[in-house]
Amino acid sequence: MGEGEEKVAGRSHGAQAVRHCHARMTPPTPKPVPYPCATIALPEIAPCPANDHEMRWGAAALPLLRVEGFVLKAQPLGDADKIVTFLTREEGKIRGVAKAARRSRRRFGSSLEPWSRVALTLFEKEAADLARVDACDLLESAYRLHENLETGCLLAYLAEVADLFAREKQAEPHYYRLLGSLLAALRGGLTRSVVLRYFEVWTLRLHGLLPDLDLCGSCGASLIRGTVVLEVSSGEVFCPRCRGGAGVSRVTLREAGRGALAEILCRPPTELGGGRIAASALAEVGRLTSAALTAFAETEFRSARFLVSAEGAVS
Ligand SMILES: [Zn+2]
Known part of the structure; x- marks a missing residue:
């Protein structure tokens, strides 16, 4: 401390x-505080099937991170990309670049909409502020709420x-x-x-x-x-x-x-x-x-x- x-x-x-x-x-x-009280157990959010904690760090050239999280926001980066802020269960807040997310919805679909719950695969370079979003699979959409x-x-x-x-x-x-x-x-x-x-x-x-x-x-x-x-x-x-x-x-x-x-x-x-x-x-x-x-x-x-x-x- x-x-x-x-x-x-x-x-x-x-x-x-x-x-x-x-x-x-x-x-x-x-x-440390109980949430909301020690006597009340809230259901855990069901874990993402793709989120194998033992396999979180891959053997790729760059460290590979597989986590689950909510999309907090997505901002444009140049003509083609987006910077996306995630709140992840395993790593807290992470910001990553989603390549070509502005140009085409084919790769990421609607998974980058705010409050989507997603299974993420990220590449992280040491000392880099931004990770690279390799995959972002939608687990639960917030589309209906936004209606x-x-x-x-x-x-x-x-x-x-x-x-x-x-x-x-x-x-x-x-x-x-x-x-x-x-x-x-x-x-x-x-x-x-x-x-x-x-x-x-x-x-x-x-x-x-x-x-x-x-x-x-x-x-x-x-x-x-x-x-x-x-x-x-x-x-x-x-x-x-x-x-x-x-x-x-x-x-x-x-x-x-x-x-x-x-x-x-x-x-x-x-x-x-x-x-x-x-x-x-x-x-x-x-x-x-x-x-x-x-x-x-x-x-x-x-x-x-x-x-x-x-x-x-x-x-
Ligand atoms: Zn007084």
Whole structure:
């Protein structure tokens, strides 16, 4: 463990962890957390049949990597190629060049569309930023989800945030499972606003950025119950007496909002349908998560502005 990581691990207050990672713009190494709770087992995503872990490194001239992942985004590279960002189960975030993907769909078909789940074969050169995508076979398409405009907007936001938080070449099995579970929940009809807040809460939690709501950072009062006030710029949490009044950089979470947060932290997404969480409580959680994510990113997420219509359309 490096010096910087020790610093984060040694501090118990979430706010200090947030401040620390502002300084270096990479997520701190989080404490291991159960997902969502030790008592709840989410189904694993079925492994890709082609993904033989013992055969991952081939005997080719270049190291060959076979992994499974989601497509986060694909950008044009020149007239013919694309740069594709994948979130893989085995290696975290990987960026690769898909040769001739712009010129012809014959080789990659629709497998490079956002949120496709794919079986990938990549060639990686040492010290090269970009791998070369040799094969990308579609395991599960997100085409049907994209048919709905509001769901498409939500998926664009999920991809933008996941792209920022996912670590390059570092597996995050909990994060991979989270995203797989949320796509499955969307397919199963879970409300978009629940999926959105679930994703935000767990993105913060799994990267050590969800503030502890136990104690006031000023007077030390217990905040187990009642209203808490989050100072967005620092990520510190206070009781209403220490940080009274409204302010642009403060977010208030009342009892109902805290209840919604607890539900999200203790239940799989599939158990949160059917109006289990009131829209107003979910909106309170949203104010906290949006503020915390934006503070970490130090900018607005470009796709976030389209979420207004997505949430507005949710009944
Ligand atoms: Zn206080």
